[in-house]
Amino acid sequence: MIQIGIIGCGYWGPNLIRNFSELDDATVVACCDLSEERLKKIQKRHPAVLCTQHVEDVLRNPAIDAVVIATPVSTHYPIAREALERGKHVMIEKPLADSSEHALDLVERAERHGRILMVDHTFIYTSAVRKIRELIDNGELGDIHYFDSVRVNLGLFQKDINVTWDLAPHDLSIMDFLLRRDPIAITAVGASHAGNNIANMAYLTLTFPDNLLAHFHVNWLAPVKIRLTLIGGSRKMVVYDDVEPTEKVRIYDKGVVVNGSSEKRYQALINYRIGDVLIPKLDATEALQRVAQEFVSAISQSRPALTDGIAGYRVVRLLEAAQTSLDNGGRPVELNGAMLGSVETARSTACAQ
Amino acid sequence: MIQIGIIGCGYWGPNLIRNFSELDDATVVACCDLSEERLKKIQKRHPAVLCTQHVEDVLRNPAIDAVVIATPVSTHYPIAREALERGKHVMIEKPLADSSEHALDLVERAERHGRILMVDHTFIYTSAVRKIRELIDNGELGDIHYFDSVRVNLGLFQKDINVTWDLAPHDLSIMDFLLRRDPIAITAVGASHAGNNIANMAYLTLTFPDNLLAHFHVNWLAPVKIRLTLIGGSRKMVVYDDVEPTEKVRIYDKGVVVNGSSEKRYQALINYRIGDVLIPKLDATEALQRVAQEFVSAISQSRPALTDGIAGYRVVRLLEAAQTSLDNGGRPVELNGAMLGSVETARSTACAQ
Amino acid sequence: MIQIGIIGCGYWGPNLIRNFSELDDATVVACCDLSEERLKKIQKRHPAVLCTQHVEDVLRNPAIDAVVIATPVSTHYPIAREALERGKHVMIEKPLADSSEHALDLVERAERHGRILMVDHTFIYTSAVRKIRELIDNGELGDIHYFDSVRVNLGLFQKDINVTWDLAPHDLSIMDFLLRRDPIAITAVGASHAGNNIANMAYLTLTFPDNLLAHFHVNWLAPVKIRLTLIGGSRKMVVYDDVEPTEKVRIYDKGVVVNGSSEKRYQALINYRIGDVLIPKLDATEALQRVAQEFVSAISQSRPALTDGIAGYRVVRLLEAAQTSLDNGGRPVELNGAMLGSVETARSTACAQ
């Protein structure tokens, strides 16, 4: 039975407690938050759990095997570092850290101490994203031409991070999981309308080899809730609408067929193909339940988690580059695509379980 | 009775013929197209109209007062120039011309000859866009924070122009009409997937003073038809969904209220406001009917058309700058915002009619 | 070349003229309407067509082979009867006649004179309805359990007929074409809110053998336009949403599986099956074009039309029974299902063409 301590019990905290509590092979033994009021509510529902305002009570508790960190982003690194140093397995809410340097440092520490480091990229564990990954792996979509994502809402204006660091980790992690490609460059433009210089809307564009383009619109100041991803493939195209209650993924047998000839390369003949639409049945399991299970299984089986530290690092690296572009008025920032090998290795191990 | 000649009878041609035919104070007397087959069909429906494959038959016909040009973009300039030189009033399908130089040249020639030059920015004549303009003018939306537009579909891959020149004129003209502001810079990124180096998808970003941001997604290779514009204002926000048959405009009484204090400028307190949604009734008049009427009225009244040459020039200038950015991998291209004064003058005259 | 005369050029008239005009093997030679204004408009667009206010000019014209009747329902019978008597083929807008007696009389006259009698049940010619028929014929839906149809809108309040006679012919004809079953009884309840005793909303219920149930909601006084049909089958279910621009038919691999045992017949074990949804691609041909072609082809080939007089009679018979129920406060009216054989014969001949 793995003993778990949860640090940070705000918006997402109760969901983490509930999902870890329901696992057979884990128990939540401690919860930590600065807010007395929150702890009171938790204590009422979970009388057996140690509730504390002092993070040391969790980190220095030898009975605790693993910690889940759901605190503000800037505190992810120091808390996770100490937890790893004290021999605990660590799961961190997205994004993994506030800089790629911190992210890499955590990856290395976890490796050194033989501890699991996992990031909660929740959407990777949804049935929708898994189904799309399956379609890509099966070759059903063909070559991917573009990945277009919109995640907008009248959302909570954060004080410590801008909308990119808040919302884009979801979409960048989905993209990275699906495409498994390294971008060449990233551009980001945003704007702040609350008088605090914290961007509340931003557009990110990632260019890849082979004319693959990825684009993201994140926005806290939108009148409607849209979570829509278009994935254009050479054979089929997918619309992933996360707002739909049951029909989240639609597969369109639609596209163009180019009949080019070598001589007349600029006069390629284009035919349009419009076929059926398929809405596949998706498993209704809650993603966070799978997240909790994956963390616990990775610990038990001593194997990297599906969304391990490297996956977390990759997203942080993109956020950091986006921030640089944002700070420079949308100037493209080049990325060099190291590390793919190691991620692939790590992931293929995880997937094979 | 104004005698009209229509040059170019492809996709849009029959709609032009029909709408001009229905006007009281105009008659379509000639149609020109390279395709014999198209002319045959037109002749069958309109036996009294002169149908010809030779553009000179229209341009040199002294009985024709005004021409409507709906030919491929690269031919707009030479045909329009000759028409103006021959003393005819000219309406051109969007975009006005293939370069800002050509566009300006047409504006100047029209002025010199005292002839009407109009561009068919059809959407400006829709009830939806007019209603939104009214909301902005009334101050109901407050300061505009952003303009976000998506126009995607499995659309016709053009051979002579890319998706930006094909689709973005619609959205740029709407934006220009609504915001009446001059952008500081434009960025464009796109990709081509048909092996012909003609971008079939693109993202345009326009930055303005005061944190106003405009963004456009145009795409010929999308599985679904989306024509959605979000307009974020400081008081209210608008969703304009052109795919909706009747409820195209929705006004959201939604937003954030910032209660900043001078001392703690980085700790602005944000309150959220969520109120009713209003879907205003819109007049059902076909936009193209209004376009045709505006051209004929401008001629009769010797006044600039609402979408005059300058309006056309402004859109072409943006397309041109977008092309430069596109050709340079998304590097921001700076714009200097001359000419606004003259447009305003021209437009206020037109609106007052 | 079949010479056609069109009688009644109101709302639907111009569509009929256009579609018959576009056929290769037919010409519209005459149009008749009481309204001078309408005729004027038609004459302008179709200078070669004889436009007249006198129905005799059409009926007594020996050059005319066939007439299309789109007049108020009460006039269908006398006009069609005279046309048949004068040796003309006849197509009538739905419903075929104002009583089953009149409908049968037309069927018999047409037979006697060897003339084609067709009713314009337009929806039978849509790609959506054909696709559903195909699914039923293939056995893909299994046994049909129910047919539920809603056709509501803020529609035109008719003066001579109630909403049942106006809207229900569409849905009853679709149902009859798809189910090919004879109902046992019909119930209708309605209400009038315009102070004229003409029902502007009604509910029709048809019971069939084997627990098959059909139900119709027709309404001129609804705030939104809904045209939604649910078809529940033992294997799959269909949602036909005619308001959807392209995705009109959805096939749900959903249902219940009953594992009953003979002993415990009241304790049947029910399992739920939820699978994929398929939205088949549909041909975009306009239904009315197929209607026009079918009438002309039936004439040329001397064979019954797909929606022949008997199909028209069957719908009128249901409308008549519904009226009886409506007049009696919703008392069920029994039907005896003769005539199915002959319809089947007629139709199978037509389909085989």
Added chain:
Amino acid sequence: MIQIGIIGCGYWGPNLIRNFSELDDATVVACCDLSEERLKKIQKRHPAVLCTQHVEDVLRNPAIDAVVIATPVSTHYPIAREALERGKHVMIEKPLADSSEHALDLVERAERHGRILMVDHTFIYTSAVRKIRELIDNGELGDIHYFDSVRVNLGLFQKDINVTWDLAPHDLSIMDFLLRRDPIAITAVGASHAGNNIANMAYLTLTFPDNLLAHFHVNWLAPVKIRLTLIGGSRKMVVYDDVEPTEKVRIYDKGVVVNGSSEKRYQALINYRIGDVLIPKLDATEALQRVAQEFVSAISQSRPALTDGIAGYRVVRLLEAAQTSLDNGGRPVELNGAMLGSVETARSTACAQ
């Protein structure tokens, strides 16, 4: 502090426990269910609650002030009767009882013993239904012409009750709350497709004086989830779509205006009015929280609950009449509208609190 015992912890049970637990002035002290497994889960989450398989442990427990009954419908009456006899306040899940006789008997017993009897007509406590009631009370909708409700889904096939007794209580209670009118007659037609003679789909029609019509479609065997109510008024119309996450109520300024003249009463002139649509902001409070609070408040304040026994009786009476019609092949069943006075009295008292 009111001590509450919950009897029946199936599907709805955990929601009841959670909502009563969160009240300030009530505590859940006991839970009863036949399933050991369910009790185990509850005990784990609520260690202080007495969990028992024996209903007597709750009913005979003198510390318990009030019981909430969420058992199968046929057991509502005997359990509630004993609870009332033992001096407990009683809240029962809809429908109140399995017959109007039983329902009335409970009403009388509660009165006799001075105890609160409440039925959980949850939808009455939603913000959507309250808003519509407000619109009706304000006269904004004018006279109500019809109430049309569709509640369909691939739902759970119940073994002891048919779809009418399962789903229609929701819609009948909404209708009764909104219209406050007594129907003249009810008709019900249904069908069973699971081989157990339990109708899994049904249509109910209620006629009222003044051409008011109410209609209900309830269905366990539908491929899609629809919960749509249309309310047609003489001034405005409402669409209540309970499946919409936030925009559940839409108010249409749409209708017809009849300009009748006394002479030509059959030639009333009808004008159509199409105006704006308003989607009012709704409070997001969970309805069941309000239900729980209402029960506890009614007890504390010794006043009838908003959905008291009489409201429950009225719905049961309609269900019973519908069953009679269903059993007689859709024959209309007349109702005589007693009791309205007393309900009104009871309710106006409740509303005034």
